[in-house]
Structure formats: C-alpha cells, structure tokens
Amino acid sequence: MAGTTDVVTRPFTVAAGAVKRLPWWVGPITVTAVLVGFGIYVMITILFFARGEYENYLSPFYSPPIGTPSWWPDWLSPAFLVLWAPLGFRATCYYYRKAYYRAFFWDPPGCASKAQQREPRSAENYRGERNLFVWNNIHRYFLYATFVVLAFLTIDTVRAFLPEGSFGITVGSLIFLVNLVLLWTYQISCHSLRHLVGGRVDCYSCVTGGSARHKAYNWLSVLNRQHALWAWLSLFSLLITDVYIRLLLAGVVPDLRII
Numbered sequence: 001m002a003g004t005t006d007v008v009t010r011p012f013t014v015a016a017g018a019v020k021r022l023p024w025w026v027g028p029i030t031v032t033a034v035l036v037g038f039g040i041y042v043m044i045t046i047l048f049f050a051r052g053e054y055e056n057y058l059s060p061f062y063s064p065p066i067g068t069p070s071w072w073p074d075w076l077s078p079a080f081l082v083l084w085a086p087l088g089f090r091a092t093c094y095y096y097r098k099a100y101y102r103a104f105f106w107d108p109p110g111c112a113s114k115a116q117q118r119e120p121r122s123a124e125n126y127r128g129e130r131n132l133f134v135w136n137n138i139h140r141y142f143l144y145a146t147f148v149v150l151a152f153l154t155i156d157t158v159r160a161f162l163p164e165g166s167f168g169i170t171v172g173s174l175i176f177l178v179n180l181v182l183l184w185t186y187q188i189s190c191h192s193l194r195h196l197v198g199g200r201v202d203c204y205s206c207v208t209g210g211s212a213r214h215k216a217y218n219w220l221s222v223l224n225r226q227h228a229l230w231a232w233l234s235l236f237s238l239l240i241t242d243v244y245i246r247l248l249l250a251g252v253v254p255d256l257r258i259i
C-alpha cells in the first residue's frame, strides 16, 4: 500500500521540493488567493445562482438536499443547512489552520525565514489557540458530521453513473468519481481520525481489536503523510464538479457519454 501511495504522490513530492525553493512569501500569498477565491466562488454561487442540479447530477455544495424550516428566509440558500459541516471541517482542519494562520495572520508567515523575525506578534505575546480559536478543538465533531455528508455524496456519485436510469459512464460521472475519491481520501487521512483509530492507544495488545487498530493506524498514517495534498486536491475537485454542472446548465458543454 505504501508503495502504491508513493507512486501516486511522488510527482507531488517532487513538485513540493521545487516549491520549497521559491521565495518564502509565495506560499502564504498563494494560499490567501486560493482560499479567498474559493470562499467568494462558493458564496456567490449559492447566494445568487440556482441550485447546481442537472439531470442526475447534484452539486456537492447542495448535498444532501434538505427542506427549509418555515422561518428560513427566502433569500438564504438551503445549502447553508449542509455546508456548515464540510466548511467547519476544513476551517478547523489541522493543516488548513497552519495554512491560514500563515496566510491571513502571518503567525508566523514562514518558518525558518527571516520574515519570522518580523512576525507581527512576538513570541512572548503568543498565547496559542485561545479565545475564538479554542473552537478549533471541535474538529472531531465536524469529522463525524462530515461522514454523514460523504455518505450522501457517495449516493450522488452512484446516481451519476445512472444516466437515464441505467448504468453508463459519462465525463460528468468520472468527475464525480474523482471528486468522491479525493474527498474520502482527505477525510480518512485526517489527524483526528488517525488519533481516534490508534494514535491514542499506548498498548495495542492491551485493548480489544488492538491488532486491527494497529494495522488501520499504520494504513491511515500512510495517507496522513500527504494530508495537505489531499486537502488541496479535494478542494479543487469540489470546485471543478460544481463548475462542470453549471457549464452543463448553461449549455456551454455537452455531457459526453463514454459507455
């Protein structure tokens, strides 16, 4: 398994090595631009555009589709009733925390760089993740909620392979499949899940199912090493899936059938 994962991730590891040779500020600025761009795209589409649904495709931003209570304002998309889980999951993710602390708060802007010496907050004033940021500790609960959302996205992906009610492979269904695989990989490479499965166990032979937990822990650890990669790839795949559905809705591209 480790060998297979290495083959998949090696090009990205090489690319990461090349990125490390860039000036230190390229990373924080790129992260800022991508996260702000993603946030703006999500807000604009769900506030101002129709629900992303085309034939047997439902945009992951709207899944699962649920009804709104009577007090729900008409102008507010029902997508918000679902989005709090995946957005909260990403906002409290250990990797994204590192990324946006550096990108938005410059705290620190780049480790081992001279910029660290110009950090806005000195080391003496650093107080860790307190006050508002203490809420990051509920990451585990977002993890549970996101498993429910992923279950619905899995059903949506099965539906994507059933154009006109019978099995078929289209460009759209492949986009759904890639998105689902990346989302699941991001989910199960989560640091919190790894801790729950085996990281908190001191003695595997002393607990029920210790051997299975140890194997699962090792397996998750392989995926966890590339957690940042899965975080970014799954973010882009979400975006691509929604954009593809909107292009279909607008009649800009046809949904090519392969089988």
Ligand code: FES
Binding pocket: 089, 093, 094, 095, 096, 139, 186, 187, 189, 190, 191, 192, 193, 227
């Ligand atoms: S640590 Fe990133 S999703 Fe849990």
